[in-house]
Amino acid sequence: MDSPAQSARAGAGTVLNAAVVVAALGYFVDIYDLILFNIVRIPSLTAIGLTGDALVSEGLSVLNWQMVGMLLGGIVFGIVGDKLGRLHILFGSITLYSIATIANGFVHDLATYKALRFVAGLGLAGELGAGVTLVAEILPARLRGYGTMLVASVGVSGAIVGNVVAKTLDWRVAYWVGGGLGLLLLVLRIKVSESGMFQAIRHAHVRRGDFLTLFRGGERFRRYLSSILIGVPIWCSNAILIALAPEFGRTLGVTGPVTAGDAVMFFYGGLVVGDLSSGLLSQVWRSRRKVVLLFVALLAAANVLYFVAGRGASPALFLGACGLLGVAGGYWAIFVTVAAEQFGTNLRATVATTVPNFVRGLVPVCTLSFQWARPHLGLVGAAAAVSALWFGLALVSAFGLRETFGVDLDYVEAD
Secondary structure, eight states: OOOHHHHHHHTTOSSSSHHHHHHHHHHHHHHHHHHHHHHHHHHHHHHTTOOTTHHHHHHHHHHHHHHHHHHHHHHHHHHHHHHTOHHHHHHHHHHHHHHHHHHHTTOOSHHHHHHHHHHHHHHHTTHHHHHHHHHHHHSOGGGHHHHHHHHHHHHHHHHHHHHHHHHHSOHHHHHHHHHHHHHHHHHHHTTOOOOHHHHHHTTSSSOOSOGGGGGSSHHHHHHHHHHHHTTHHHHHIIIIIITTHHHHHHHHTOSSOOOHHHHHHHHHHHHHHHHHHHHHHHHHHTOSHHHHHHHHHHHHHHHHHHHHHHTTOOHHHHHHHHHHHHHHTTTHHHHHHHHHHTSOTTTHHHHHHHHHHHHHHTHHHHHHHHHHHHHHHHHHHHHHHHHHHHHHHHHHHHHHSOOOTTOOOOOOOOO
16 A cells, blocks of 8 residues: 555645645745845835935845745744644745735834834745745656756746836835735645655654754754855845945946846846756756855856946846856755755655755855955955855765755654
8 A cells, every 4th residue: 555655745746736826926025025134125114214324224124024034934934844734834924924024015114114023034934945845845856956047947937027026116116015925825835735754753753843853963054054054145145246236336437327126126037047047957957056066156256247337337237147147046946855855754844944944044144244345345345255155064064965866855854
């Protein structure tokens, strides 16, 4: 008789099944809400009374509160996913961030703005990890890469839609649209079944969702830390070079104004191309590790190009450089897939949910170190120094990861 895991995989022989579609749409709404503040930073902070340099310093502070919320939310929802099931994350996270995002459209002071972005961050933390875990466990090994590629590629296009909505409507309405889309998505979630692999160990005598287990034993901790560090350059580039694109444009002498919304749209448009390319390449090469190494190197080169090609460039050329950052940073889907494939079923949701959120949670470290270095090195020098540090750590970590393409995920981690 087939196990629940085998039966579930047998019934998921196509990439376009309910789990993949719902995970992709969920990540679409997640990215829309996640990146919306970067798009509406200047108009929203101006509307509540901020001006001048405060638009940068307090803007980074609001972003940091959101990212800290994601860091904590990743731990909470990851543990929930391994103890209670993957679907509990999907329902809980989207409800929390949808309500917080709707409330964000009513703010009139900075303290409330920060508090609501923190709460939204808690909810946003669960979406991607739960979706990737569910897809990886339901799809057969030969299709896993395609499934997570579709989730990420559809998902990151949410940033493009967010920019269009923010340009067309008032920033408050843009927040309400994001929260409303999240609540509508709850209806689709009803049709998704729980992972068969999780069902198979639900009543087994095995420790599930023990976050501290990841820090016990050198080899397991090394796997976990390496899984985190390979993704940091993507979000460092996003949080500094893209979020502050208007300021970098002026410093580099770009010949016309550059808006954060346009920079975000080009960056995430590039991410769609990059996620599709890295996913397909990993299937052709039958390797996750080689693709990660290639794209980390490409992202480092794109960072250099951003500064070199941006000097005295036209706005179109500068935005093209932002798009190339997105293409080179388009290994996000592979990055999360690698994390999920590195660990057993009893820790997989914890890892797949915490790893991307630890990366996002390290954004305050990136931005605070950038702010500390800025008076000494200038805007461009500080960004280059911070980026160089994280790229070095990412490359070392990528070399240390084991290859996981096509591995059987139906196993548990021993205590």
